[in-house]
Amino acid sequence: xxxxxxxxxxxxxxxxxxxxxxxxxxxxxxxxxxxxxxxxxxxxxxxxxxxxxxxxxxxxxxxxxxxxxxxxxxxxxxxxxxxxxxxxxxxxxxxxxxxxxxxxxxxxxxxxxxxxxxxxxxxxxxxxxxxxxxxxxxxxxxxxxxxxxxxxxxxxxxxxxxxxxxxxxxxxxxxxxxxxxxxxxxxxxxxxxxxxxxxxxxxxxxxxxxxxxxxxxxxxxxxxxxxxxxxxxxxxxxxxxxxxxxxxxxxxxxxxxxxxxxxxxxxxxxxxxxxxxxxxxxxxxxxxxxxxxxxxxxxxxxxxxxxxxxxxxxxxxxxxxxxxxxxxxxxxxxxxxxxxxxxxxxxxxxxxxxxxxxxxxxxxxxxxxxxxxxxxxxxxxxxxxxxxxxxxxxxxxxxxxxxxxxxxxxxxxxxxxxxxxxxxxxxxxxxxxxxxxxxxxxxxxxxxxxxxxxxxxxxxxxxxxxxxxxxxxxxxxxxxxxxxxxxxxxxxxxxxxxxxxxxxxxxxxxxxxxxxxxxxxxxxxxxxxxxxxxxxxxxxxxxxxxxxxxxxxxxxxxxxxxxxxxxxxxxxxxxxxxxxxxxxxxxxxxxxxxxxxxxxxxxxxxxxxxx
Numbered sequence: 001x002x003x004x005x006x007x008x009x010x011x012x013x014x015x016x017x018x019x020x021x022x023x024x025x026x027x028x029x030x031x032x033x034x035x036x037x038x039x040x041x042x043x044x045x046x047x048x049x050x051x052x053x054x055x056x057x058x059x060x061x062x063x064x065x066x067x068x069x070x071x072x073x074x075x076x077x078x079x080x081x082x083x084x085x086x087x088x089x090x091x092x093x094x095x096x097x098x099x100x101x102x103x104x105x106x107x108x109x110x111x112x113x114x115x116x117x118x119x120x121x122x123x124x125x126x127x128x129x130x131x132x133x134x135x136x137x138x139x140x141x142x143x144x145x146x147x148x149x150x151x152x153x154x155x156x157x158x159x160x161x162x163x164x165x166x167x168x169x170x171x172x173x174x175x176x177x178x179x180x181x182x183x184x185x186x187x188x189x190x191x192x193x194x195x196x197x198x199x200x201x202x203x204x205x206x207x208x209x210x211x212x213x214x215x216x217x218x219x220x221x222x223x224x225x226x227x228x229x230x231x232x233x234x235x236x237x238x239x240x241x242x243x244x245x246x247x248x249x250x251x252x253x254x255x256x257x258x259x260x261x262x263x264x265x266x267x268x269x270x271x272x273x274x275x276x277x278x279x280x281x282x283x284x285x286x287x288x289x290x291x292x293x294x295x296x297x298x299x300x301x302x303x304x305x306x307x308x309x310x311x312x313x314x315x316x317x318x319x320x321x322x323x324x325x326x327x328x329x330x331x332x333x334x335x336x337x338x339x340x341x342x343x344x345x346x347x348x349x350x351x352x353x354x355x356x357x358x359x360x361x362x363x364x365x366x367x368x369x370x371x372x373x374x375x376x377x378x379x380x381x382x383x384x385x386x387x388x389x390x391x392x393x394x395x396x397x398x399x400x401x402x403x404x405x406x407x408x409x410x411x412x413x414x415x416x417x418x419x420x421x422x423x424x425x426x427x428x429x430x431x432x433x434x435x436x437x438x439x440x441x442x443x444x445x446x447x448x449x450x451x452x453x454x455x456x457x458x459x460x461x462x463x464x465x466x467x468x469x470x471x472x473x474x475x476x477x478x479x480x481x482x483x484x485x486x487x488x489x490x491x492x493x494x495x496x497x498x499x500x501x502x503x504x505x506x507x508x509x510x511x512x513x514x515x516x517x518x519x520x521x522x523x524x525x526x527x528x529x530x531x532x533x534x535x536x537x538x539x540x541x542x543x544x545x546x547x548x549x550x551x552x553x554x555x556x557x558x559x560x561x562x563x564x565x566x567x568x569x570x571x572x573x574x575x576x577x578x579x580x581x582x583x584x585x586x587x588x589x590x591x592x593x594x595x596x597x598x599x600x601x602x603x604x605x606x607x608x609x610x611x
Contacts, residue, residue, distance in 0.1 A: 003354030010056050012046075012049050012050055012053045012054065013049075015049040019045050019049060020045060020098055029261070035136060043483070061182060063593055065512075068513060068515065068516060069513045070519075071516045071519035074522075075240070075510075075519040077384065079510075079516050079518040079522050079541065080509060080514075080518050081240055081510075082351060083244065083468075083470075084324045084326050084470040084472070084475070084477075084505075085325040085475035085476050085503045085505050086124075086248045086252075086324045086498065086503065086504065086505050087478065087503040088187060088252060088255070088320050088500050089106065089115075089121065089123075089321060089484070089497065089499055090187075090317055090319060090498055090499075090500045091106075091319055091321075091496060091497045092129070092131070092133055092493070093131060094131075094491055095491070096130070096131040096175040096177040096178040097128065097129070097130060097131065097179075097180070098128070098129045098130075098131075099126060099128050100123050100126065100129055100491075101125075102122055103328055105121075105327065105328060105487035105488065106120070106122070106323070106484040107119060107121070107484060108482055108484050108485070110474075117469055117471065117474060117501045119474070119475045120326065120327035121324065121325055121326070121503075122323060122324065122327075123321050124245045124249055124321070124323065124324055125245065125249065125278075125321075126182040127321040128182075129319045130175075130178060130318065131174065131175030131178050132172050132268075132296075132318055132319070133172065133173065133318060133319070134146055134170050134292075134317065134318055135171055135173045135292060135295065136171035137151055137168065137169065137171065137311075138163065138168075138171070139169075139311045140163065140165055140311070141156060141157040141163050141283075142156045142157070142191055142579055143156075143157075143291065144528055147482075148481075149191060151312070153291055154290070157287060158283070158519070159281050159282040159283050159284060160281060161268075161282060162263075162282055163278060164301065164303045165308050166306050166308070167300070167302075167353065168299070168300045168301075168314075168316075169298070169300075170316065171291075171292060171297055172297075172318070173294065173295055174268045178268055179267070179268075180266075181266045181268060182262065182263055182264060183258060183261075184258070184318065184322060185224065185256050185318065186219075186256065186257045186259075186316060186318065186320070187255055187318070187320035187500065188202065188256075188314065188315070189314075189315045189501065190202075190310065191313050194236075195584035201310055201314075201386075202254045204302060204303055205221060205254065207302075208300050208303075209300075210259075210299065210300055211298070211299040212266065212274065212296070212297075212299070213274070213348055217259060217261075218260040219259055219260070220258050220260055221257060221258075222250065222251065222256055239352075240350035240351065241468065244324065245324070246470070247586060247592065247593065248322050248324055248505075249587070250324045250592050250595075251322075251589065256320075256420055260475060270465065272294060272459070273294055273296055275288065275291070275297060276594060320351055320500055324470075325376060325470050325471055325475035325503070326469065326470050327348070328354065328466060328468060328471050329462075329465060329466070329468075329469065330465065331465055332465075333462065333464075333465055334460070334461075334462050335460065335461055336459055336461060337456075337459040339453055340453070341451050341453055342451065342452040342454060342465065343452075344450045344451065346469040348470055348471045349469060349470055349472050350449075350450040350467065350468075350469055351468040351470045352467065353366070353382065353452070353466075353467045353468075354468055355464075355466055356452070356465050357463060358457065358462070359370075359405075359463075362378065364378045364454065365379050365380075366380060366381065366382075367379040367380070376455055376458070377455060377457045378455070378457045379454075381452075381453045382445055382450060382453075383450070383452075383453055384450055393586070452465060452467075456512035456539065465496070471510070472506050472507055472508040473506045473507055473508050475503055476503055476505070476507070477502060477504070478499060478502065478503040479499070479502055480499055480500060480501060480502055481498055482498060483495055483497065483498045484497040484499070485497070492552060514544045517537075520537050521540070525537055525538060527597060528597055528598075528599050529597045529598045529599060530600075535552045535570075535594065536550045536552065538590075538593065538594060539572065539590060543582065543586065543590065546577050546578075546582055546586075547572075547577060547582070548575045548576060548577045549576070549582075549609075550573070550575070551572070552571070552572055552573075554568065554569070554570060555569050556568060556569065557569050557571070557605065568602055569602055569603050569604070570605070571605045571607065572594070572604060572606045573607050573609040574606065574608055575609045576608065582608055585609060587607070591604050591606045594606070
């Protein structure tokens with residue numbers, strides 16, 4: 001029987017029929033005589049057909065298992081490992097100016113399945129924070145107070161000259177000791193159901209004009225100079241942490257505008273806290289007296305195509321920054337001679353090594369396991385999944401296999417001294433049995449443990465190991481407004497750290513079945529998108545079983561700039577595997593990945609389709 005490679009399926013009945021035809025041919029019987037076979041022959045053929053059907057099914061299963069195992073071994077760790085969830089966090093510091101870096105840890109206790117998990121989030125990069133907050137808005141001759149996501153009206157102006165309808169005035173209450181507004185970030189979002197309108201409003205942000213009094217402001221799209229980096233090196237292309245950070249920064253870059261003032265020319269002093277001149281024409285003196293004192297009023301003017309009603313659903317906040325679900329673990333370790341194997345145990349999923357330093361503050365260099373030779377000192381390597389071998393047998397199972405091989409092939413081992421080898425293997429087996437009784441079986445069989453293999457410069461010195469872990473998909477869907485607590489320090493007031501967007505994008509490590517899509521993506525696209533087939537491979541690699549079908553086609557859309565007309569686009573239409581499997585956030589996540597890997601010039605648009 002041929003190994004099944006196509007769509008033809010073999011059943012017990014057609015296998016038995018083929019056996020009878022072959023028997024009739026060998027016995028030189030006519031076709032009509034096949035029905036007169038002895039019942040015993042019929043019984044034997046039926047039993048044989050049943051066993052052959054089992055062999056057929058086992059071969060088909062073996063093909064699938066071999067393919068999945070090969071894909072799991074050959075898929076890069078950067079493609080099959082866990083992906084941390086991400087979100088936008090708000091944090092107003094106690095001090096007038098503060099800098100928050102990657103090592104700042106904020107946690108939230110999540111109850112799940114009668115268990116409490118501490119979900120840690122940390123900033124993606126280092127960001128400056130200011131002792132300032134938006135407290136009021138002036139929209140269309142109306143003074144609004146900022147109360148969470150709402151903007152209730154306080155009063156409406158009755159002056160003779162109304163304000164420009166596409167202009168938004170933000171009243172910022174700043175700390176008296178604040179000396180610079182450089183790096184002040186404005187986070188914009190629209191809490192509306194239409195994802196198309198939301199993205200259209202975000203694309204208008206670079207065309208806005210900013211003004212403080214009579215002075216024009218230099219406001220740039222993104223996070224400012226703090227997040228700017230040079231072109232990634234070859235090592236960073238395969239660095240899991242770097243790729244995750246850059247993806248999150250690109251994902252949220254359109255939501256931020258940053259005020260640039262490196263010379264500190266903008267002073268939040270008394271002169272800067274005066275009302276804009278146009279307020280005197282739009283509001284009466286009695287109405288101006290009800291305005292909040294000591295506010296810095298910054299004017300933001302949108303293009304004429306921006307609808308006035310969109311201001312009602314706009315959410316604008318300062319001191320926001322992207323965060324990702326990761327927790328920093330640090331511990332010391334005393335090195336021995338030659339190679340040291342250090343388990344990196346964690347209750348979550350291992351994500352990435354931060355650094356390994358010796359007593360002198362020298363960072364050990366990462367190197368592949370195959371290059372961990374005697375001459376390479378002060379280096380380390382990561383080994384995934386226990387001993388990272390090509391099968392899942394442990395030491396005891398391997399010894400049992402060798403012992404069975406010795407017993408079955410004793411003649412072949414005669415020259416090596418069969419009796420001596422057998423007794424030694426029995427002794428090893430007894431020692432391993434004693435060790436297994438002392439070791440926690442759950443820890444001993446845990447395949448997800450990552451090991452750090454260190455080649456020291458000299459024996460006896462200490463190293464400090466720092467690594468990140470993540471909870472993957474368990475950190476998804478934390479709602480807007482979730483309050484976090486600073487893990488260490490008192491730089492933020494109680495209740496002053498919270499999410500202003502829903503956490504999303506987290507993923508657990510891929511299982512062997514899901515690794516097939518990641519392997520196909522890595523094999524076909526090589527990290528770059530050139531053809532529609534590459535687009536489909538990336539879509540299935542990112543969304544996996546939640547995706548049923550992908551259609552890539554050319555489209556046309558209206559440009560956002562007043563000088564643009566119709567522009568060509570590359571439309572990606574996703575068909576979910578089942579209802580509710582995909583959301584608009586998943587489309588935006590996929591769009592960010594496609595744009596970062598694309599070599600073309602056409603912009604992407606990602607839509608949800610139906611069957």
